[in-house]
Amino acid sequence: MVSVRKDLLIPSIMSGVLVVIVIIPIYVIIFNVLSPKYWNEYWLLYETKFGGMILSNIPITELFWYFSWGSFAGVGYDFVSGKRKIKKYG
Numbered sequence: 048m049v050s051v052r053k054d055l056l057i058p059s060i061m062s063g064v065l066v067v068i069v070i071i072p073i074y075v076i077i078f079n080v081l082s083p084k085y086w087n088e089y090w091l092l093y094e095t096k097f098g099g100m101i102l103s104n105i106p107i108t109e110l111f112w113y114f115s116w117g118s119f120a121g122v123g124y125d126f127v128s129g130k131r132k133i134k135k136y137g
Contacts (some may be wrong), residue, residue, distance in 0.1 A: 048119070048126040062121020063114040070113045074105045126129040 049056050078085055083104060092098045092108060099107040124130075 048122060052126060054131060055126060058125070059118040059122045063116075063118035066113050066117025066121075067110055070110070072107065072112070074109070075102060078104045 049059055058113070085105060086093055086100070090098070090106065090127060092106065097108055101107055123131070
């Protein structure tokens with residue numbers, strides 16, 4: 048979408064970052080407090096080269112997924128509808 052509409056680059060990045068900011072506290076509560084051994088027992092990427100963690104128990108690949116989904120979903124409506132910001136002169 049961004050390759051077709053360059054004006055959506057900044058909103059796309061911002062929505063991806065906002066989704067990650069929202070999900071980090073949720074993951075901290077769920078996977079550090081409620082179920083700290085979840086990733087060790089059920090995650091197929093555990094102990095592989097893609098199994099990197101941050102904040103002790105949050106997979107980096109999960110945060111990349113949320114960022115990419117937020118980047119896509121945040122500008123999807125604007126892309127499909129063709130809506131653009133109106134530039135103000137003056």
